[in-house]
Amino acid sequence: MIKKISHKKGVLVFTFAILLLAVFIHSREESSHSIEIDLEQIASPGLQDESLVYEQQVKPVLERRCVVCHGCYDAPCQLKLSSIEGLRRGASKERIYEPKRISTMKPTRLFIDAKTTQQWRSRGFTPVLNEAQNTPKDNLANSLLYRLLRLKKQHPQPEQSLLPDSFTLGLNREESCPTLATVDDYAEKHPLWGMPYAMPNLTEKEYRTIVSWLGRGAPASQPVKPSSAVLPQIEQWEDFLNRGFRKQKLVSRYLYEHLFHAHIHFSGSPAREFYRLVRSTTPSGEPVNEIPTLRPYDDPGSAKFYYRLLIYQPTVVAKNHIVYEFSGERMARYRTLFLDPDYEVSKLPSYRADITTNPFKTFAAIPATSRYQFLLDDAHFFIEGFIKGPVCRGQIALDVIEDRFWVLFFDPNRPIITNNGQFINEMADELQVPADGGSNLELLRIWTDYWKGQRRYMETKQAWFKTIGTHDLDHAMQFIWNGEGKNPNAALTVFRHFDSGSVAYGLVGETPETTWVIDYPLFERIHYLLVAGFDVYGSLGHRLSTRIYMDFLRMEGEDYFLAFLPANKRKAIRDKWYMGQRRAIDELFSAPQAWLSTEAVRGYQTDDPQRELYQKISNRLSRVAEKAVAMSHCGKLRCDDIAPDRRKKKADRAMQRIAQLQGENLHAFPDVAFVRVTTGKPGEDFAYTLIHNKAYKNVTSFFADERERERADIKNDSMTVVKWLEGSYPNFFFTVALSEVEEFTRHCTTIRTHDDYKKFVDKYGVRRTNPAFWQLADWFQDAFARHKPVLSGLFDLNRYHNR
Template sequence: MRVVAGRFKTSIKTRVLVVTLLALLAGSLLYTLPLPQHDGNNKQASTDIAIPADLLSTPVDYEHQVRPVLERRCVVCHGCYDAPCQLKLSSHEGLQRGASEEAVYNPARIDAMQPTRLFVDAKSTAEWRSRGFHPVLNEGLKTPEQNLNNSVLYRLLKLKRQHPQPHSKRLPDNFTLGLNREQTCPALDAVDEFAEEHPSWGMPYAMPDLSEQEYQTLVSWLAQGARAPAPAGPSAAVEPQINRWEDFFNRTSRKQQLVSRYLYEHLFHAHIHFTDSPAREFYRLVRSRTPPGQGIDEIPTVRPYDDPGLARFYYRLRKYVPSIVVKNHIVYEFSGQRMQRYRELFLDPVYKVQKLPSYQPETASNPFKTFIDLPIKSRYRFLLDDAHFFVEGFIKGPVCRGQIALDVIEDRFWVMFFDPEQSVFTNDAQFVGKVADDLQLPSERRSSLDITSIWTDYWKRQRRYLETKQAMFEKINTHDIGHAMGYIWDGDGNNPNAALTVFRHFDSGSVSYGLAGVNPETAWIIDYPLFERIHYLLVAGYNVYGNLVHQVNTRVYMDFLRMEGEDYFLAFLPADRRKAIRDSWYSGLRTGVEELFNAPQAWLQVESVSGYRTDEPQQELYQYIKERVATTTQQAININRCGSRNCLADSTDTDSVRVDKAMNEIARIHGARLHAFPDVAYVRVRMDKPEQDLAYTLVRNNAYKNVSSFIADEHDRDRSDIDQDTMTVVNWLEGSYPNFFFSVPVSEIDAFARHCASVRTKQEFEAFVDKYGVRRTNTAFWELADWFQDELARKQPVRAGLLDLNRYQNR
């Protein structure tokens, strides 16, 4: 049988020789779904379609009938940069744009890819066609028959109808579901051949079929021309706030222009929510060619600090119209109090801006040069005020898939910050100004092919910075551990951003408030220069469309930054224990890394703390940290659970207490017993009354002998340390990509916990799934998926988004 036109395959294990190393590039392949591939013609396929009269008799409403079906059944796999074939179904504009065979995530890319951001990089369907996107809707004669006959989307929905998948057990092997699976994109004139070769690959791919009502809704809408109304404008509560904020950002004093530039470069990726506005109304801060009062004409630069190309441009607030997907939903609140805070931090202090900085790449990519006139304490306070937002920016990532950042971190660790009111030398303006050149980031090299720069120029700069810090560190006094805790920020007693937990789920991640789970293997303490560099490396400076060299440079430099945060944590431990603890984190790693990056280590012998009372100083330090941030702990837990600092009191009924106890037993499972478990599993505990059902997340924390190895695969024996794997259980929905669902009646919760703890093999896990799991083939799958979506939206009305099911496993 002839190969379907346009098929391509890229290996996830692309390896690149970088100086003396083989580099395992961070990144993953697009997930495979059978989507259209255009050959430049809109040819009618061979099948004629008769349209039942009832599909045309009543107009279908896009907003209230069609969009909910698309969101719950389609956007869950087609909502972000990693949507198969770049078919983004989260907006009508995405449907009209169609699909492309060019993969956004391509670790082997030699040349940078032309950006394809919906709403930004092209402004009409014709422009997208000129850039290689092909239609999935009918673009020919507009009759009901042609609307279906010439729609690849309809043909794939119908294919699923004609060949429903199994309703029990695992899917057969003819479904490809792995990260490196083949991506197949039939064009309209190849749909028949595609259907003959892969009859079971209709849409929704590898998921249960749509219900009869859902199917009829979509087919009727497609037959009627797939129309949608223009997006609504700002709500009455938001419009005056937009006017005030655009006026604020566009004032013309040099001081205000510098402040606005700083704020924009840190908030460009935010989904901005206005106080007292509808929970699901969000905006983006953009640069526009047009002033307030006129339609927004967004300037499509790749990075927020790229030259806008105009002497005069305007900061505008553009409504975000696509459906919200949680994997790139990073929320930031605008309010009157927020604007006043900006004035207190940046406008009320007395300082002068003699000259505005340029947009030359070497300057613009270095925030320590660009914003040297802004008070450094104000910049640090700005980051700390919403530390969760900024950490989430580089852990979860606006580009949806975050493996460049996540490939070099542990599966779970805690993050704390130096107190801005303490005289920490790295937070001092004079010190930062002195070392600004050494804090240069590799993103200013853009996508050049100079792959050696990270080992020459940038490592030399980093080493000079470490040497300067070491010289300063050797001069500090020794502090009692209790007194030393004053150097760790406590959120000023009321800010739950003071302590965060980072979860890594292979190539995705999430951030929760507070210190979740048992004491982790590692932790970070972050100062201002580290915080700023991580943002400019992984958020402001990262180009998802960049080439191989950009990805390698980013990957390696993030190694430097991770170790810096860990070393700050080590500095709070006794000097004679630091190296042993440090080496134990990554057995076999540090020697190899330090042969290439020979970092100064004299600081390890400088005693900076005293007063430890046990033989386990790391565990003792964790206890001190918990006490330091204790005033914000309950607020943090509440935000994780209900999106507010003030949740209703936890239920104390007998069943709820029993469920918590059972979940605590599951949290004690560790080591090789976890090898069959997915990274993220959601559990619904069905109580006697459905409205009282409970949601939990089981997070498997994979342990690694190292997280810096370039040549080891994720589950390579020389990299993974399965005997140290742990489980974290939280009573909220954590993560963006659930790998599996469980549904358990409360009457069986103890048996569920015992069975979970007894699993030793994949076969035993399969028996466990038979009893409590919900496979892709289960006819109740969509009902349970919808329940989790609704639960997340109910508990987190502003921060919630559609969960992504791309990584749902075939268990």
């Protein structure tokens, strides 16, 4: 008996030793994965198929696994992988978003500031592709991209609960930016830092696809050309924009300065075909030669230039995808707004700095109501411009705003002083915004020039405000633009996700603490401060002066909202808003307060006039509410699948319980989380977004983050749940079966601590270490593209949490 047991024990030990040896050999093979192995794969017959082309096989992998972190100005090491030109340009250690940078930096806009690889080398960019002899071995050995992919292959990402602390994931983390000369030291020091960084490995097929392509010299397809359906429209639009009479020239300049950042989509064209409006030295019919000015109002030079439409080559990413449609109806609208009205342009304005930086001077000849209506027609586009911005981060704007607020607009046809063109022309000097991106002296002018001008403007408006008398509440509502009952741009909701933001159509969520009401001068200044005039490469003084002036504009919009409330309630409500850094700004720049005691609206029936006002506003905008929901859901005025079926109603009810969570119960939640509800039929799964609205009332620093929030702020946190994918930077993914959605909600509502949240994530979350991460990320990308084929872009995964 004893011998029998010993024999069995020996067999077990031997078997265990064999298994250990197999694991050891496998790990050795992984860690010693050599270039020779990859070269053999390149040479194998199966991978020499001509179908291995950039567009069909390589580009999809690059987009879903690389561009999701390397797609804009904030790409790590400026390695922008959204186009083959970005790959060929390579990487740079110079950071664009550098909080400590005092002076300006030289612009590095792809396709604009340098056109050839050699020009980028002279600018300090280092290669990530082979630039030596074109052989398979050299193409891999001299490719930094390959070396980092192989590093990940040799040292796969841990599949444990959380990534180790050795990974740095903060937004402003120090970037290593290895070069071909330093990559061996980098690999020795950080063996787990291969690409994709801090994400699961590529599949074997994906790895082979990219490596084989690199081994063949990274060939790419020819640049995309305009489709046949678009060519006639391009010709029509370029003819329209370049007509020679003064009125048209001034209008075209106005359009360009407001649309330069747009991804223009032509009506009836392929869903993923976009264009940029640029200034070129060449006329229609010749290749575009873009004039590389930093801002759209900069002097293009003395030679004649032309407005041209240039096809957008890079992969579209959500964080800077701001779509504007050109069509026959749009051109007719421009004629109605700008060309049909009877006004004269006796002289075209110069590009002198004191003129061109002030739109109220440059475009004084164009009727103010036409300019305002142009902005209102597509208010979502223009508000999204300053929230997203053409520079991928909206933090300058976001630092001064609440996490969620509503945006309304004054009716352009109502007799308010800011609809009066003569008044605006008289106030043009007072309406100047900071515009010098290169000088730190601009910060001093906040006190000496800009605030004094803003104060004079406010005093003039308040003098008029005293003369308008008192209006019945229902009559006062007519001063709020309702989009003529058909335009969903009449009401918008802005979400702040700490260092990014998004804009939804309609009044989304519970009534917010604050709301902006915007008039024409405010709308125009926001655009010129944060879009047309903002220089992402600018000095510290430029960034700070922009930040402070944005506070002036935020206060202006909020004060317009307060003016609709009873005079005896305004100050208490305003004081409740102005705490922390807001109070510091309010004390530093003491604004005229006479309007606070001037009664303008009567007829409130309750002791909660703000809630009563919100109800009146909702009624005023009720005719566009359904269209707003459709636009947020599918990007069209009507959606085929917006009506909830029995299954979605069940999930909706469950999610509404999460939307009622408040305060410390939300402390562990990320800013933006996507939830996939699975039905058992993948084609019928659907999604929600959980948006954590954080309060920043008591924060005193301009540059504070969520870690510096006080408990008094955390108690004011709330949750908004929407039935579409909202935001460009998801912080976390959850997946739950429809049959478990009520348990998901119940579990969610019981979270009190970080440990509770960890258990919740263990059950429903998908961490960076989860092998199923890429599959779920692809599902969300596909769902976004399916619901919004024109408006969608790739979500950015740089801010994905490690929790």
